[in-house]
Amino acid sequence: xGGITQSPKYLFRKEGQNVTLSCEQNLNHDAMYWYRQDxxxxxxxxxxxxxxxxxxxxxxxxxxxxxxxxxxSFPLTVTSAQxxxxxxxxxxxxISITGNTIYFGEGSWLTVV
Amino acid sequence: AQSVTQLDSQVPVFEEAPVxxxxxxxxxxxxxxxxxxxxxxxxLQLLLKYLSGSTLVKGINGFEAEFNKSQxxxxxxxPSVHISDTAxxxxxxxxxxxxxxxxxFGTGTRLTIIP
Numbered sequence: 006x007g008g009i010t011q012s013p014k015y016l017f018r019k020e021g022q023n024v025t026l027s028c029e030q031n032l033n034h035d036a037m038y039w040y041r042q043d044x045x046x047x048x049x050x051x052x053x054x055x056x057x058x059x060x061x062x063x064x065x066x067x068x069x070x071x072x073x074x075x076x077x078s079f080p081l082t083v084t085s086a087q088x089x090x091x092x093x094x095x096x097x098x099x100i101s102i103t104g105n106t107i108y109f110g111e112g113s114w115l116t117v118v
Numbered sequence: 119a120q121s122v123t124q125l126d127s128q129v130p131v132f133e134e135a136p137v138x139x140x141x142x143x144x145x146x147x148x149x150x151x152x153x154x155x156x157x158x159x160x161x162l163q164l165l166l167k168y169l170s171g172s173t174l175v176k177g178i179n180g181f182e183a184e185f186n187k188s189q190x191x192x193x194x195x196x197p198s199v200h201i202s203d204t205a206x207x208x209x210x211x212x213x214x215x216x217x218x219x220x221x222x223f224g225t226g227t228r229l230t231i232i233p
Contacts, residue, residue: 009161038220045127047208047225048162063220095161105150105169105212107221109161 008032009110011096016115018083018090026081026113028096036102037079041065042093042112051094054079055102083115091117120145122211124224131199132232139194139227141183141209151192152210152221153183162208168192169214179203204231 009030018024030037035056040048050063054073068087073079079098083090096110121144131137143149150169154162166177173185183194192209209224 011161045225048223050220053220097161105167106164109154109163111161112159114159 009096009098009108011094011110011113014111014113016113017118018115020117021085023082023084024115026083026094026096026115028079028081028110030077030079030096030098030108030110032098032100032108033076034098034100034104034108035076036099036104037073038097038099038107039063039069039071039079039081040095040097042095048095051081053102090115120149120211120213120222122209122222122224124207124209124227126227127225128228128230130230130232133201134198136197137195137199137203137229139207139209139229141192141194141224143190143192143209143211145190145211145213148214150212150214151183151185152212153177153181153192153194154208154210154223155179156206156208156226158205165194165207199229199231201231201233203229205229 012027038053039051049065052071054060070082094113097107099107123142152167153165155165156162166175168175168185176182181196206226206228208226210221212221
């Protein structure tokens with residue numbers, strides 16, 4: 006089945022550690038996105054990528070980094086510079102940056118312990 | 119820039135009763151509008167979208183929404199809800215003439231169905 010796979014589903018991080026969330030899609034989509042979801046705040050865009058080897062900052066990029074070395078993969082690293090990383094992270098993709106339908110993965114919970 | 123407001127953070131409804139989830143947007147230009155549903159601990163799934171044409175849009179699971187340009191609204195409705203409709207619902211907007219602009223999401227409405 007085509008879709009977006011995020012892993013791990015649950016991740017615990019000690020303060021000061023970097024962690025990487027995986028996102029893989031087999032939809033042949035050019036555009037990929039990372040959102041952060043906090044209760045009562047909806048979804049906020051962290052980074053997005055229009056095409057391989059290109060990515061742009063979203064609204065809350067500080068403390069995060071991404072790479073887009075392959076079309077199907079868009080991993081997100083939460084660095085120690087992110088002061089409040091505990092949240093639900095959603096990866097998404099669309100056929101292109103102008104595509105009107107965005108497809109989401111199942112999400113990853115990150116908790117700082 | 120555009121914005122979207124979901125005034126109701128939580129809506130409790132009895133099973134088989136009708137429901138309306140409100141969404142208002144702000145934009146000085148034409149927009150595309152979307153409703154997404156999120157079941158617990160899952161990603162978002164597209165319910166329906168308005169791009170152009172008929173202002174009444176039908177989506178999955180018996181939901182529909184009506185685009186009202188004069189009131190800048192895109193309220194989501196269902197005539198009879200089921201327990202399985204318990205979820206969080208997000209309204210989203212994007213300006214139609216700005217090709218690479220990203221979606222702006224509302225803060226969500228949690229729909230709880232009471233048996």
